[in-house]
Amino acid sequence: xxxxMADQTVRTSFNAKxxxxxxxxxxxxxxxxxxxVIDACHGHQATxxxxxxxxxxxxxPSVRANLGQVVRTGFAPDRSVVRYEPALQRxxxxxxxFGWAERTTTGxxxxxxSGRALANGFANAGIFEQERAALASLPRRFTQTDAxxxxxxxxxxxx
Amino acid sequence: MKLRRLRLRVSTTAGIFGTDLEFDGGLxxxxxxxxxxxxxxxxxxxxxxxxxxxxxxxxxxxxxxxMTDRIRDEETGIEHPVIESTVVLEIENxxxxxxxxxxxxxxxxxxxxxxxxxxxxxxxxAPQGLQRDYFVRLPGAAQRERGFHTWLxxxxxxxxxxxxxxxxxxxxxxxxxxxxLFFVEQxxxxxxxxxxxxxHFQIRDVARRVVEFVLALDLSSRALRRxxxxxxxxxxxxxxxxxxxxxxxLARGVGGVVQGIPAAPTTTWPPEVQPTVLIPNGTEWKGIExxxxxTAHRIADGEQVxxxxxxxxxxxLQNELPDLIQDLAERSTFQDALNRExxxxxxxxxxxxxxxxxxxxxxxxxxxxxxxxxxxSTIAEIASGDDCPTCHQHLPEALLAPAQRVDLISIQxxxxxxxxxxxxxxxxxxxxxxxxxxxxxxxxxxxxSVGEIQRRIRVVKETLVExxxxxxxxxxxxxxxxxxxxxxxxxxxLGIRDxxxxxxxxxxxxxxxxxxxxxxxxxxxxxxDEQKLALLEKLMVEQLREYxxxxxxxxxxxxxxxxYTPSHExxxxxxxxxxxxxxxxxxxxxxxxxEVARDKPTNHLGxxxxxxxxxxxxxxxxxxALLRRASTAGQANQQVVFATSEPLAAVQAMLDGVPHxxxxxxxxxxxxxx
Numbered sequence: 001x002x003x004x005m006a007d008q009t010v011r012t013s014f015n016a017k018x019x020x021x022x023x024x025x026x027x028x029x030x031x032x033x034x035x036x037v038i039d040a041c042h043g044h045q046a047t048x049x050x051x052x053x054x055x056x057x058x059x060x061p062s063v064r065a066n067l068g069q070v071v072r073t074g075f076a077p078d079r080s081v082v083r084y085e086p087a088l089q090r091x092x093x094x095x096x097x098f099g100w101a102e103r104t105t106t107g108x109x110x111x112x113x114s115g116r117a118l119a120n121g122f123a124n125a126g127i128f129e130q131e132r133a134a135l136a137s138l139p140r141r142f143t144q145t146d147a148x149x150x151x152x153x154x155x156x157x158x159x
Numbered sequence: 160m161k162l163r164r165l166r167l168r169v170s171t172t173a174g175i176f177g178t179d180l181e182f183d184g185g186l187x188x189x190x191x192x193x194x195x196x197x198x199x200x201x202x203x204x205x206x207x208x209x210x211x212x213x214x215x216x217x218x219x220x221x222x223x224x225x226m227t228d229r230i231r232d233e234e235t236g237i238e239h240p241v242i243e244s245t246v247v248l249e250i251e252n253x254x255x256x257x258x259x260x261x262x263x264x265x266x267x268x269x270x271x272x273x274x275x276x277x278x279x280x281x282x283x284x285a286p287q288g289l290q291r292d293y294f295v296r297l298p299g300a301a302q303r304e305r306g307f308h309t310w311l312x313x314x315x316x317x318x319x320x321x322x323x324x325x326x327x328x329x330x331x332x333x334x335x336x337x338x339x340l341f342f343v344e345q346x347x348x349x350x351x352x353x354x355x356x357x358x359h360f361q362i363r364d365v366a367r368r369v370v371e372f373v374l375a376l377d378l379s380s381r382a383l384r385r386x387x388x389x390x391x392x393x394x395x396x397x398x399x400x401x402x403x404x405x406x407x408x409l410a411r412g413v414g415g416v417v418q419g420i421p422a423a424p425t426t427t428w429p430p431e432v433q434p435t436v437l438i439p440n441g442t443e444w445k446g447i448e449x450x451x452x453x454t455a456h457r458i459a460d461g462e463q464v465x466x467x468x469x470x471x472x473x474x475x476l477q478n479e480l481p482d483l484i485q486d487l488a489e490r491s492t493f494q495d496a497l498n499r500e501x502x503x504x505x506x507x508x509x510x511x512x513x514x515x516x517x518x519x520x521x522x523x524x525x526x527x528x529x530x531x532x533x534x535x536s537t538i539a540e541i542a543s544g545d546d547c548p549t550c551h552q553h554l555p556e557a558l559l560a561p562a563q564r565v566d567l568i569s570i571q572x573x574x575x576x577x578x579x580x581x582x583x584x585x586x587x588x589x590x591x592x593x594x595x596x597x598x599x600x601x602x603x604x605x606x607x608s609v610g611e612i613q614r615r616i617r618v619v620k621e622t623l624v625e626x627x628x629x630x631x632x633x634x635x636x637x638x639x640x641x642x643x644x645x646x647x648x649x650x651x652x653l654g655i656r657d658x659x660x661x662x663x664x665x666x667x668x669x670x671x672x673x674x675x676x677x678x679x680x681x682x683x684x685x686x687x688d689e690q691k692l693a694l695l696e697k698l699m700v701e702q703l704r705e706y707x708x709x710x711x712x713x714x715x716x717x718x719x720x721x722x723y724t725p726s727h728e729x730x731x732x733x734x735x736x737x738x739x740x741x742x743x744x745x746x747x748x749x750x751x752x753x754e755v756a757r758d759k760p761t762n763h764l765g766x767x768x769x770x771x772x773x774x775x776x777x778x779x780x781x782x783x784a785l786l787r788r789a790s791t792a793g794q795a796n797q798q799v800v801f802a803t804s805e806p807l808a809a810v811q812a813m814l815d816g817v818p819h820x821x822x823x824x825x826x827x828x829x830x831x832x833x
Contacts, residue, residue, distance in 0.1 A: 018566040020573055023524035025558050026568065032531055061520055087558040094558075097548045127530045128524070 004073045024059060033058070035100045038111045039119035042141040045110035046100045051092060052082065056082045058131050065130075068137035071146055081150055105159055160764040161798050163257065164211055164282040166247040167203055169230050169829060171239035176230050176829045179282070182800065184674045185793020186786065189802045190810050190821060195803040196828030198345050199223050205342060207248035207260050208273060209295035212335035214347060216359040216632050217503045218296055220271055225829055226264045232655075233827045241265055249282040251301060253765070259287070263294075264683040272296045274307045301333055306335050317762060320383045322368050324361045330331050333360055336369050340752060341763075342747070345802075347370040350489050351741070352724050352732070352748050374695070375750060375761045377685040386680040388672050395669050399424045401660045408719045409654040410436040411715030414604035415447060416597055420658065425671065429659050436651050439601040451648040458641045465720040466634050470627035477620045478517045483619065489604055489632040504595045505782040511588045518581045525574040531826075532570065611640075650830075684720060695751045699725065702747035702788060706781040710736035724748075739781075742774045746785050772801055783813040790817045 021031045037054050038046050047055070057063045063070055075081050092109060095101045100115030111119065122128050135142075161184060170179040180189070180200065191197040202221055205211060211221040213820040222244075229238040244264040251257045259281040262274045274293045279285040288487055293300075293307035300306035319331040339348070339355040345690065348355050353366040362368065367412060371379035403420050403797055410417050419434030437444040470633060556567050568576070615633075622633040637773040686690070696718040703713035711727055726732065749767060756763035767789075773782045782805070789799040803810065807823060814821060 016566065018568040018572075020576060021557050021567050022574075023521060023528060025569070026528065027554075027556055027558055028525055028531060028565075029528040030558060061516070085750050090558045094547075094554075099548070127527045 042143040067134040161251045162251040169245040173239045187821040191824035193804045215705040376688045406658045424669035426670040439604040469625040472631035522577040698751040705784045706743040710740040
């Protein structure tokens with residue numbers, strides 16, 4: 001029987017277990033969704049406000065389910081419309097980096113040909129069904145005017 | 160099915176036009192010049208059978224203008240407007256029953272979607288007998304009792320499988336999808352082997368389903384059997400639920416819950432632990448047998464002494480009263496505690512449901528992410544690539560990455576975790592629901608017992624102020640209550656025994672049905688199926704040699720075991736064969752089905768109708784070989800009808816020595832009748 005190795009120093013190392021991540025923070029889910037959002041806006045291009053607002057609405061199931069109604073009539077006074085989302089800003093940068101959108105001279109994001117092809121491919125593959133159905137319920141493509149109207153607190157009687 | 164006779168009638172101001180045809184068995188060649196109306200004959204048969212849906216989604220009458228608009232008098236050359244036109248078709252089924260079908264192509268007052276049926280050979284001179292009207296080409300024509308195709312399916316003794324559709328509930332396989340294997344009409348029928356099977360009914364894999372049905376492949380009959388079994392599973396669930404509900408209601412009457420009978424049928428019955436009813440007893444639950452025994456003892460003890468007088472009973476009642484009051488207080492406290500527990504359960508359920516909602520949303524997104532990974536190489540880059548496309552620095556998967564690199568679990572693993580979480584949350588929620596239900600029941604029982612104690616207190620107090628010599632009302636009431644209780648408990652015990660027995664045959668049938676259902680899910684070809692397809696392949700290759708097929712060596716052609724269509728080296732035949740060879744292939748394929756039916760049990764009608772089979776300048780020798788081959792139908796009690804505009808002399812030469820019947824029209828088929 002061997003002696004216990006009392007005099008030897010044993011190095012131990014720990015590897016962190018892989019972590020889970022919500023899908024809205026995963027680039028391989030969020031980036032295509034951002035492409036879908038940009039493509040759904042008027043002229044297949046969108047301002048930061050449009051992207052953040054439409055993205056925020058699509059991420060909330062209760063709003064997504066009634067998107068057409070919400071865009072038409074607005075939100076209840078005590079419901080938040082949008083919040084700044086750093087992850088979305090990062091996703092927009094990457095969408096441009098991957099060539100699915102480009103920045104126009106007016107600072108908008110415009111879907112490129114490959115971006116539009118990607119967005120069109122979602123239907124055939126059955127991806128983003130609820131999001132696409134919500135966007136299809138809008139009377140027309142989402143415009144900056146729509147975004148401005150949704151954010152106009154004077155309409156809500158709050159100022 | 161055999162065609163027996165066809166009558167076409169066109170009414171004009173100048174008189175009646177029409178024709179009568181009689182069809183023999185075996186090979187029937189209907190010969191007439193081009194544009195003389197022989198396609199009208201074929202289309203009229205399709206029209207009479209209400210099958211114009213096989214030609215396309217249009218609801219227009221699919222007959223030429225001579226039947227619907229203007230008809231030319233061959234003798235005078237004058238065209239006359241059509242006032243009315245009618246098609247009458249006499250058919251015979253496999254067991255010799257004859258029916259006559261009438262449908263108007265144009266009528267001043269009768270809808271063209273109305274079909275009249277007589278159960279006799281009216282055109283052959285049989286008495287008309289009972290006449291029934293049906294509707295066709297309207298919703299329900301294939302499923303409702305007065306739908307014509309419902310009648311036709313029954314006449315043909317078809318058991319049509321239910322088939323899945325895109326974006327709609329399943330439907331029976333429509334006759335319009337099946338008949339293109341028996342009828343090839345001139346305009347659209349020769350474009351491809353199974354290209355003519357209509358797709359506008361939105362049936363998934365319609366061509367495959369049709370072949371499976373016509374060849375009566377076990378796959379098709381398995382699908383049919385699966386439908387029957389799935390329907391029976393639903394019935395058995397309901398029967399089980401009804402039996403269980405009866406016992407639950409009975410148990411509720413004594414404040415109890417049923418234990419040991421699952422909500423849905425099980426394969427093992429009765430279970431090892433006998434089902435029972437549990438009855439709340441303070442903070443515990445006791446079995447019904449225990450409750451009954453205790454009640455029986457109390458009755459026995461009480462009946463050993465006669466009912467005492469109010470005076471004699473007073474001391475005992477005075478001792479009982481404080482105990483009752485104390486008991487009432489304890490039960491009221493217990494009531495409050497139960498109400499608070501139930502409130503807490505409800506709040507927890509709301510939280511769990513919210514969590515479940517978010518988990519399911521997350522799962523849906525993860526499934527989308529998994530689909531995105533399969534979408535194409537571009538997406539795969541963002542899924543697996545580690546470098547930023549612009550600066551080529553490390554690109555973490557997370558959009559908001561911590562300072563140091565952190566490993567993330569894959570999408571697939573995240574989805575599995577989400578699925579597990581959903582299962583867990585559902586299990587917890589279900590547990591809370593069922594314990595809440597039990598607590599509700601217990602609360603009901605406690606409420607009932609509180610009421611009983613209050614009544615008992617009232618009766619005791621009343622007895623204590625009753626005249627001394629009157630019988631103790633409290634004791635009388637006590638005994639009556641105990642008797643009622645034991646009767647109710649007896650009824651529940653009997654109910655348990657009855658339920659166990661009643662559920663036994665349901666469980667047995669459930670077990671057998673589930674086992675058979677598992678077998679029907681086998682999607683492989685059976686030995687019989689393989690034999691039928693091999694025979695079809697052999698017959699097709701044989702015929703192609705006879706017809707002079709040249710584009711590819713016929714022995715290299717097979718029948719695809721996935722699509723059931725002719726294929727070469729695993730590919731569908733299309734542009735790699737000549738146009739005339741495609742025609743030969745269609746002959747060989749469709750005639751192959753007819754010939755398989757001679758040796759194997761199938762759902763083939765035993766009828767084949769080709770309108771102008773000699774397409775694409777197929778050689779004389781090929782056509783002659785086709786006629787010879789088709790003539791063997793007579794020996795097998797089958798019928799093949801060819802409508803052709805080949806020159807009479809050529810047709811007669813090709814038919815020399817071949818069993819057949821030739822119907823030749825020298826001029827227009829639709830002519831003025833005397």
